[in-house]
Amino acid sequence: MQPNPNMKNKRALLLFAAVSLLTAPFFKSTAQETGRTGLDTLPAAVEKLQSDYSVLSRLKLSGYIQSQFQLADTAGIESFAGGNFPAGIDNRFSVRRGRFKLAYDYSFSQYVIQVDVTEKGVGIKDAYVSFTEPWLQSFAVTAGVFDRPFGYEISYSSSMRESPERSRMFQTLFPGERDLGAKLTFQPPKTSRFNFIKVDAGLFSGAGPTVIDFDRYKDFIGHVSLNKSTRDERFKLGLGVSYYNGGWRQGTKYSYSVLDFTGSGTNPLYGFMIDSTTTRVGDKLRREYFGADAQLILDLPIGITQLRGEFITGTQPGIEKSSVSPSTQPSTDAYLRNFRGGYAYLIQNIGQSRNQLVLKYDVFDPNTAVSGNQLGNSAGLPSGVKSTSAYDAKYTTFGFGWIYRFNSQVKITAYYDWVINETSSNIVNASTLKDLSNDRKDNVFTIRVQYKF
Amino acid sequence: MTLLMPVMMTAQTFKIKGSDTVLPLSQAEAESYMKKNQGSAITVTGGGSGVGLSAIISGTTDIAQASRKMKMDEKVKMQEAGKAFKEVIIAYDALAVVVNQANPVSQLTREQLEGIFTGKITNWKEVGGEDMKIVTYSRETSSGTYEFFKEHVLNKKNFATTALLMPATGAIIQSVSQTKGAIGYVGLAYLESKVKALKVSYDGGKNYILPSVENAMNKSYPITRPLYYYYLIASEKSVLPFVNYILSAEGQKIVQDQGYVPLKK
Numbered sequence: 001m002q003p004n005p006n007m008k009n010k011r012a013l014l015l016f017a018a019v020s021l022l023t024a025p026f027f028k029s030t031a032q033e034t035g036r037t038g039l040d041t042l043p044a045a046v047e048k049l050q051s052d053y054s055v056l057s058r059l060k061l062s063g064y065i066q067s068q069f070q071l072a073d074t075a076g077i078e079s080f081a082g083g084n085f086p087a088g089i090d091n092r093f094s095v096r097r098g099r100f101k102l103a104y105d106y107s108f109s110q111y112v113i114q115v116d117v118t119e120k121g122v123g124i125k126d127a128y129v130s131f132t133e134p135w136l137q138s139f140a141v142t143a144g145v146f147d148r149p150f151g152y153e154i155s156y157s158s159s160m161r162e163s164p165e166r167s168r169m170f171q172t173l174f175p176g177e178r179d180l181g182a183k184l185t186f187q188p189p190k191t192s193r194f195n196f197i198k199v200d201a202g203l204f205s206g207a208g209p210t211v212i213d214f215d216r217y218k219d220f221i222g223h224v225s226l227n228k229s230t231r232d233e234r235f236k237l238g239l240g241v242s243y244y245n246g247g248w249r250q251g252t253k254y255s256y257s258v259l260d261f262t263g264s265g266t267n268p269l270y271g272f273m274i275d276s277t278t279t280r281v282g283d284k285l286r287r288e289y290f291g292a293d294a295q296l297i298l299d300l301p302i303g304i305t306q307l308r309g310e311f312i313t314g315t316q317p318g319i320e321k322s323s324v325s326p327s328t329q330p331s332t333d334a335y336l337r338n339f340r341g342g343y344a345y346l347i348q349n350i351g352q353s354r355n356q357l358v359l360k361y362d363v364f365d366p367n368t369a370v371s372g373n374q375l376g377n378s379a380g381l382p383s384g385v386k387s388t389s390a391y392d393a394k395y396t397t398f399g400f401g402w403i404y405r406f407n408s409q410v411k412i413t414a415y416y417d418w419v420i421n422e423t424s425s426n427i428v429n430a431s432t433l434k435d436l437s438n439d440r441k442d443n444v445f446t447i448r449v450q451y452k453f
Numbered sequence: 454m455t456l457l458m459p460v461m462m463t464a465q466t467f468k469i470k471g472s473d474t475v476l477p478l479s480q481a482e483a484e485s486y487m488k489k490n491q492g493s494a495i496t497v498t499g500g501g502s503g504v505g506l507s508a509i510i511s512g513t514t515d516i517a518q519a520s521r522k523m524k525m526d527e528k529v530k531m532q533e534a535g536k537a538f539k540e541v542i543i544a545y546d547a548l549a550v551v552v553n554q555a556n557p558v559s560q561l562t563r564e565q566l567e568g569i570f571t572g573k574i575t576n577w578k579e580v581g582g583e584d585m586k587i588v589t590y591s592r593e594t595s596s597g598t599y600e601f602f603k604e605h606v607l608n609k610k611n612f613a614t615t616a617l618l619m620p621a622t623g624a625i626i627q628s629v630s631q632t633k634g635a636i637g638y639v640g641l642a643y644l645e646s647k648v649k650a651l652k653v654s655y656d657g658g659k660n661y662i663l664p665s666v667e668n669a670m671n672k673s674y675p676i677t678r679p680l681y682y683y684y685l686i687a688s689e690k691s692v693l694p695f696v697n698y699i700l701s702a703e704g705q706k707i708v709q710d711q712g713y714v715p716l717k718k
Contacts, residue, residue, distance in 0.1 A: 092684075105617070158532060189594075191594050191611060192611050193609050193610060231604070232522065233522050233524050233525050233528070234525070235525075236525040237528075247651075256609065276564060295523055297529065299525065299528060303532075304528060304529060304532055306529075314660045351537075351539065352532075352537035352538070352686070353599050354535040354537075405533065405535030406535060407534065407535050408510070408511070408512065408533070408534035408535065408536070411535070
């Protein structure tokens with residue numbers, strides 16, 4: 001049977017009507033959207049961009065790379081200018097820093113991760129969270145791995161620092177600069193007239209940034225600083241005082257302290273006296289530092305002049321052949337020394353040019369009790385008393401540098417470290433690295449290029 | 454000397470960013486300059502003095518406009534970026550203290566202003582007005598105007614914690630015009646008839662001076678300050694013709710027309 005053509009038309013009409021009804025909302029919607037003008041959609045697009053931007057603007061990426069070439073006076077020297085030179089090597093290329101920092105700021109909190117990637121490997125430098133209370137906006141808590149709040153040079157980034165390395169004092173007392181811990185910061189907000197005051201105080205593991213604490217003792221670190229500019233913004237002064245009180249667990253039975261065995265004081269004879277009356281395993285070896293720092297910036301017609309200085313004194317527990325703060329439990333006996341150190345910078349920009357000149361004086365005496373020929377003098381010391389050694393010698397370093405900044409990203413630094421060791425006729429050719437008969441030839445020239453973003 | 458220099462008219466493209474106080478002046482100067490220099494394109498945006506100075510350090514603007522001097526830390530950052538710069542005073546501004554038109558108080562001493570903005574004085578009746586709570590409005594902390602007012606009027610004392618911080622001068626005008634007990638401060642160029650400018654005394658109430666261009670120029674009005682342009686010496690070739698135009702007699706006339714205080718009459 002052939003379908004009726006009328007019926008066929010009716011069915012087609014009904015089908016069209018049904019499809020039209022079902023799809024009408026979509027067509028309507030499409031018609032509305034395609035009917036929008038560019039001006040209609042612009043606010044929505046801008047709003048979306050603003051929303052996306054507000055999220056992205058909380059995320060901050062920064063970093064820098066420092067590549068350098070160094071030339072030493074003598075092959076295989078011990079050096080604080082970037083570490084010891086391998087035996088037989090008096091020049092080297094190295095990537096000193098390859099930093100990448102990720103920070104996320106949200107409301108009153110901040111999250112920071114920083115890694116260091118060089119030919120020596122990959123390491124975590126910073127990993128911390130920081131919260132500021134929203135009411136007074138004056139107190140903040142920071143927890144994780146971050147710079148120890150002691151003095152000024154620790155937290156002064158090496159991307160900005162004018163000398164290639166931190167002073168010998170800081171490299172000895174605070175290797176790696178950072179530590180695991182938590183601190184409370186007090187600084188009134190910018191709206192306050194007391195914004196120039198900043199107080200940091202915290203508890204830290206004391207072992208450094210990348211190791212698990214090897215004892216149960218926690219170290220206190222505190223720093224109070226004041227910063228003020230004159231009204232004409234031509235003079236700025238910063239002052240600070242710091243205090244460190246902590247220590248590490250003694251892992252062996254004995255500890256040694258410096259004593260004068262003449263008892264007269266006029267012609268002293270110093271040696272390390274063993275304390276063997278009882279076992280000292282597990283005792284806390286006292287680590288206590290007192291510090292003061294000052295920074296002065298002057299805007300002079302010859303260019304911006306900066307004077308910076310810092311002084312630290314105190315007691316450092318170490319081992320026989322090192323005063324460097326340990327990151328793992330030492331397996332040898334402990335040696336307690338009173339130390340003193342400091343540095344001073346004169347930094348002069350040449351007018352508003354891209355050239356800057358740097359002078360640095362750096363001194364560190366790991367054992368203030370002995371000096372000169374008293375070092376290594378064992379004649380007359382009672383049996384069982386150890387003489388002092390080259391590891392108790394004072395070092396003075398004069399630094400001369402020139403910095404040229406191509407732009408805000410790239411700078412080149414040429415710097416010469418003139419290192420002077422204390423001499424003693426009692427430590428002669430003990431080893432080529434620790435001979436104190438003369439000033440050793442261990443000066444280092446560094447040329448470094450830095451890219452920062 | 455600069456005023457006598459012929460103004461070079463060349464096509465230039467550059468950006469100006471920073472102080473909201475300087476914004477209307479820069480806009481007016483840029484419009485006039487672009488009319489005379491077909492092909493020149495000058496973009497002017499606000500955000501605050503601090504924002505402008507950060508932008509010139511990071512290289513995202515050619516001129517930073519500021520209602521305060523560059524701070525020492527900012528100078529050091531410029532140095533670290535290897536950027537040499539010049540500072541030019543382009544005009545002066547007077548800060549006007551404004552209240553609602555319905556407020557009968559018409560004059561205050563500096564000490565009274567300090568008391569009001571630091572929160573020691575909280576009711577208008579304490580300064581001869583009606584029994585009405587004082588609502589204080591201020592600019593945000595990134596504003597050079599905020600810093601100038603704090604330093605020169607409040608003697609560096611803190612603003613009251615109850616002070617409402619506004620993102621722009623226009624918002625202060627708007628809020629003060631709508632709130633009977635309100636008080637705020639704005640650049641002279643922003644003064645509008647919907648708010649009332651107060652006479653101010655800096656001699657303990659002996660002389661009260663109304664904020665005006667004339668009083669600022671004859672130095673009888675005490676709350677005045679210089680307005681700055683900062684530009685990179687490396688960009689001097691492109692921006693100097695415009696800077697010279699502002700410093701010219703024609704540019705300084707625009708300064709006065711816009712409600713700012715010209716460098717010289």
